Amino acid sequence: MSAVHLKIDGAIAHIVLDNPAKLNAFTPQMLVQLETHCATLEQSADIRGVILRAEGTRAFCAGADITAWASLSPFDFARLWVRDGHRVFDRLARLSKPTIAVIHAHAFGGGLELAASCDIRVMASCATLALPEAQLGIVPGWSGTQRLARLLPEPVLKDMALFGRRIDATRAHGLGFVAEIAEDPLSVAVAIADGVAKSSPRAVEVAKYLIHAAVGEDRSAMIEALGGGMIAASADKAEGVAAFAAKRKPEFPGT
Ligand code: COA
Numbered sequence: 001m002s003a004v005h006l007k008i009d010g011a012i013a014h015i016v017l018d019n020p021a022k023l024n025a026f027t028p029q030m031l032v033q034l035e036t037h038c039a040t041l042e043q044s045a046d047i048r049g050v051i052l053r054a055e056g057t058r059a060f061c062a063g064a065d066i067t068a069w070a071s072l073s074p075f076d077f078a079r080l081w082v083r084d085g086h087r088v089f090d091r092l093a094r095l096s097k098p099t100i101a102v103i104h105a106h107a108f109g110g111g112l113e114l115a116a117s118c119d120i121r122v123m124a125s126c127a128t129l130a131l132p133e134a135q136l137g138i139v140p141g142w143s144g145t146q147r148l149a150r151l152l153p154e155p156v157l158k159d160m161a162l163f164g165r166r167i168d169a170t171r172a173h174g175l176g177f178v179a180e181i182a183e184d185p186l187s188v189a190v191a192i193a194d195g196v197a198k199s200s201p202r203a204v205e206v207a208k209y210l211i212h213a214a215v216g217e218d219r220s221a222m223i224e225a226l227g228g229g230m231i232a233a234s235a236d237k238a239e240g241v242a243a244f245a246a247k248r249k250p251e252f253p254g255t
Pocket of ligand 1: 025132
């Protein structure tokens with residue numbers, strides 16, 4: 001059975017893909033589970049960092065489950081598969097907590113798009129990245145031509161999406177797509193997560209929002225979140241709300 005588990009280890013949460021027999025190919029059920037875990041994490045004040053990893057030795061994730069989308073009608077493909085996938089991967093990308101993907105083995109198609117939805121990536125030297133969709137007669141549909149276009153140079157992305165060529169860990173690291181190459185990428189990810197857990201969670205969250213506003217990841221919401229957070233701390237806001245509750249005219253202190 002395909003599954004995405006949530007495991008908590010102190011201040012660090014692990015989202016774990018667990019369908020190694022199918023190379024963790026991503027099913028609609030796994031999308032639902034990932035979305036649920038993201039909602040849980042968003043509410044968990046004690047969690048300071050999130051690691052996304054996968055079971056099995058052969059693949060981090062071999063992409064979207066081909067058997068799940070193969071017979072969908074064009075409109076169901078667009079609506080149930082592409083748009084739902086976007087919604088869930090966007091939820092992961094926009095989590096208020098810092099996220100690290102552990103690419104311990106191949107990340108293809110949706111698996112690469114999933115790893116790209118995390119803040120940073122740690123990769124095993126034996127792992128490779130690929131966008132093989134064109135060999136299946138489709139195109140990347142979970143942000144492989146969009147979010148990935150912000151993370152990889154255009155010629156590299158075209159090399160993968162048009163020419164179907166894989167890139168290895170050394171190249172991915174050289175391009176800045178991967179923060180570190182490690183023989184044991186999970187241990188490295190845990191050490192990085194332990195480090196960020198000691199930083200100010202509020203400062204980390206706001207830094208993430210600022211960077212997302214700069215690069216265009218949910219820019220409108222990020223800008224309004226930053227403005228909203230600023231005004232929510234003001235005495236003017238407190239007075240406005242108090243006056244409304246007391247059914248009187250507000251007298252704003254201007255602070
Ligand atoms: N969707 C559904 N099932 C998948 C899958 C996917 N994306 N990728 C792998 N699997 C399944 C295989 O069908 C196989 O199932 P089976 O044992 O019941 O036959 C199992 O996972 C193992 O895969 P297999 O192909 O035997 O492993 P391999 O080591 O020989 O090859 C890959 C590994 C990654 C090269 C190969 O599985 C592959 O090309 N997968 C598809 C990758 C892809 O196109 N992803 C984009 C999808 S949109």
